[in-house]
Amino acid sequence: MSLPLELPSEERRLVERLIEYNDAYRRGVPQVNDAQYDLLVARLRELDPEHPFLHRVEPETFSGKREIRHPVPMLSTDKAYTPEELERFVARVEKEAGEIGVSEVRYRVTPKLDGLAGRDDGTVFVTRGNGESGYEVSSAFAKGMIPLGGRGRGVGEMVILQSYFQEHLADAFEHPRNLVVGIVSSDTVNEFARKALDDEAVHFVPYSELPSWEGSGAELLARMDALTDELSGQVDYPLDGMVVEVVNPDVRSSMGATSHHYRWQIAVKRKGETALTVVREVVWQVGRTGKVTPVLMVEPVNVSGATIRRVTAHNAGLMEKKGLGPGAQIEIIRSGEVIPKVEAVLVPAPTTLPENCPSCGTALVRENDFLICGNEHCPDQVVQTIEHWFKTLGNADWFGRKTVEKLVRSGYDSLEKVYELGEDEFRAMGFGPVQSSNLAEAVYLSRTREVEEWRFLAALGIEDLGKGDSRKLLGQFRLEDLPEVGREQIEAIHGFGAITARSIAGGLQRVAPTLRHLLGLGFRIMATGAAREQVTDSPLAGRHVVFTGKMRGSREDMQEEARAQGALVQSAVNSKTDFLICGENVGASKLAKARQFGTAILQEDEYLRLIGAQGQ
Numbered sequence: 001m002s003l004p005l006e007l008p009s010e011e012r013r014l015v016e017r018l019i020e021y022n023d024a025y026r027r028g029v030p031q032v033n034d035a036q037y038d039l040l041v042a043r044l045r046e047l048d049p050e051h052p053f054l055h056r057v058e059p060e061t062f063s064g065k066r067e068i069r070h071p072v073p074m075l076s077t078d079k080a081y082t083p084e085e086l087e088r089f090v091a092r093v094e095k096e097a098g099e100i101g102v103s104e105v106r107y108r109v110t111p112k113l114d115g116l117a118g119r120d121d122g123t124v125f126v127t128r129g130n131g132e133s134g135y136e137v138s139s140a141f142a143k144g145m146i147p148l149g150g151r152g153r154g155v156g157e158m159v160i161l162q163s164y165f166q167e168h169l170a171d172a173f174e175h176p177r178n179l180v181v182g183i184v185s186s187d188t189v190n191e192f193a194r195k196a197l198d199d200e201a202v203h204f205v206p207y208s209e210l211p212s213w214e215g216s217g218a219e220l221l222a223r224m225d226a227l228t229d230e231l232s233g234q235v236d237y238p239l240d241g242m243v244v245e246v247v248n249p250d251v252r253s254s255m256g257a258t259s260h261h262y263r264w265q266i267a268v269k270r271k272g273e274t275a276l277t278v279v280r281e282v283v284w285q286v287g288r289t290g291k292v293t294p295v296l297m298v299e300p301v302n303v304s305g306a307t308i309r310r311v312t313a314h315n316a317g318l319m320e321k322k323g324l325g326p327g328a329q330i331e332i333i334r335s336g337e338v339i340p341k342v343e344a345v346l347v348p349a350p351t352t353l354p355e356n357c358p359s360c361g362t363a364l365v366r367e368n369d370f371l372i373c374g375n376e377h378c379p380d381q382v383v384q385t386i387e388h389w390f391k392t393l394g395n396a397d398w399f400g401r402k403t404v405e406k407l408v409r410s411g412y413d414s415l416e417k418v419y420e421l422g423e424d425e426f427r428a429m430g431f432g433p434v435q436s437s438n439l440a441e442a443v444y445l446s447r448t449r450e451v452e453e454w455r456f457l458a459a460l461g462i463e464d465l466g467k468g469d470s471r472k473l474l475g476q477f478r479l480e481d482l483p484e485v486g487r488e489q490i491e492a493i494h495g496f497g498a499i500t501a502r503s504i505a506g507g508l509q510r511v512a513p514t515l516r517h518l519l520g521l522g523f524r525i526m527a528t529g530a531a532r533e534q535v536t537d538s539p540l541a542g543r544h545v546v547f548t549g550k551m552r553g554s555r556e557d558m559q560e561e562a563r564a565q566g567a568l569v570q571s572a573v574n575s576k577t578d579f580l581i582c583g584e585n586v587g588a589s590k591l592a593k594a595r596q597f598g599t600a601i602l603q604e605d606e607y608l609r610l611i612g613a614q615g616q
């Protein structure tokens, strides 16, 4: 067992962040977009090309599901972002083929589906997991996922029809993958997912069912762009490039695999595809913090396999400067995200800015490039605040956009009011009996399940105060003291500039009554803040710990002490658990689980010595 006693370095922080982002992404609640994530991965490769994180499949974990080993590993893919990188791949293949005496190598190209990978052997259906073993999600078919071509067709991808997503779900979900993950990972499915399943829009597509092209390396290199267009046009699923692979079995087996990808396979990604279109109409939307921003409704156009109707244009200033009014001809770019951006304006058109808030009619105020609605009871802002709260807390599902809109329309237009809601109130608003009971349960769970202090703070949705800055702030101040913290005190913390400090201080004052009210409701908040920051040199700092069996002392006290030393105390062992601390009469299954996950197992005495050695 190696103890985490070295000082935190950029590299370690970076890896911790990557692990957290990857985990969130695999759970269907990404915290950053793919391009941002890939940048961090590139930075790690620069710092330490040999880092283990870069040489394994980025794992996904679904709790409460049976783990099943794959007969052959399900690996990630190597990536080529430029034609040169693809040329180098072909050169590597041809060299290897030459060495084993194969003169004619065939390549196959298929669209790279952007969903959740799975393997269906006809009896059980398993996710990719960590590549070696995955989680059984056979129930997905009973829920209504359609196995394309029937059961038992091997590896493939769980996806939702792209046109269906654009039409019915693009407003409620950032990415179709998040919805698919939601369907397979939890026992219940939300209202959107239920409808998508009923409408037969959620599929498991075996890779063997995909349209494909086959040819030589020279043809491949000459035609890659055209092939991408042709194949994209033949599928109605979200795509993330093309997969190029060697067909010849002998070349495949001689090239083999790394611990991360097969050497005979590569994903070809375009940096972002662009298309030309015309602005038809400008729709203004109110954001959570009152910013009123434009969405361009454009002449429908096809970009990387998806029909685009809406394009973000960021702010009022940009609308004026670039001339993005109705009739403007624009080049749009789509790089990973579902909603594309303006890349260039080829023929500008004048635009008029709205004077009143589209949601509540309040006169808008101009602040630099932005239009602001200053009404804190503005319905659109309140809806997003409540939605953001539940999404960020992440410990209770069910509060999607449609549901929250209904609450706000019924007068429950603040977090204070939402926490007064019980089953009867939900029914009175017109929710069905099952949904009412689920919603009441979710309100209860969100209050009683443990939540990290920084997450709680970030969930309040204060402008400029995301998760990272919430952590930093709580490293210096206690949550309950924050409303009294002034701009200068925030500015004094490393990493906060004058402008953000002022905006955060203002935001904290605005939410102070809500914060005090919520704290009074007795949330189970795990101190991750000021108290913990001082003990980062404890061997428990940031570690996931589970206590089990009969302890000599009180288990509650031991858990409390562990938390005080910065540990995250869990109730059950999972892949994240670092230490299992055992008292007497420990169940065999807990131990087996710990061994399976490589968790360090400590007896009570050993543990006490470990933390006791600390202060010396």
Ligand SMILES: NC(=O)c1ccc[n+]([C@@H]2O[C@H](COP(=O)([O-])OP(=O)(O)OC[C@H]3O[C@@H](n4cnc5c(N)ncnc54)[C@H](O)[C@@H]3O)[C@@H](O)[C@H]2O)c1
Pocket: 021, 022, 025, 026, 030, 031, 032, 033, 034, 035, 037, 038, 058, 074, 075, 076, 077, 078, 110, 111, 112, 113, 114, 117, 118, 128, 156, 157, 207, 210, 243, 267
């Ligand atoms: N936004 C975030 O927070 C975040 C976090 C982690 C990872 N990511 C993204 O995930 C990606 C890396 O993760 P990954 O390894 O899961 O994905 P990948 O992009 O490397 O893709 C590999 C997978 O593609 C699948 N696939 C789809 N179509 C296929 C086809 N036609 N043939 C063969 N295989 C096909 C396979 O199952 C394979 O496992 C990166 O693009 C990264 O940006 C994002």
Ligand SMILES: [Zn+2]
Pocket: 286, 357, 358, 359, 360, 361, 362, 373, 374, 375, 378, 379
């Ligand atoms: Zn408003």
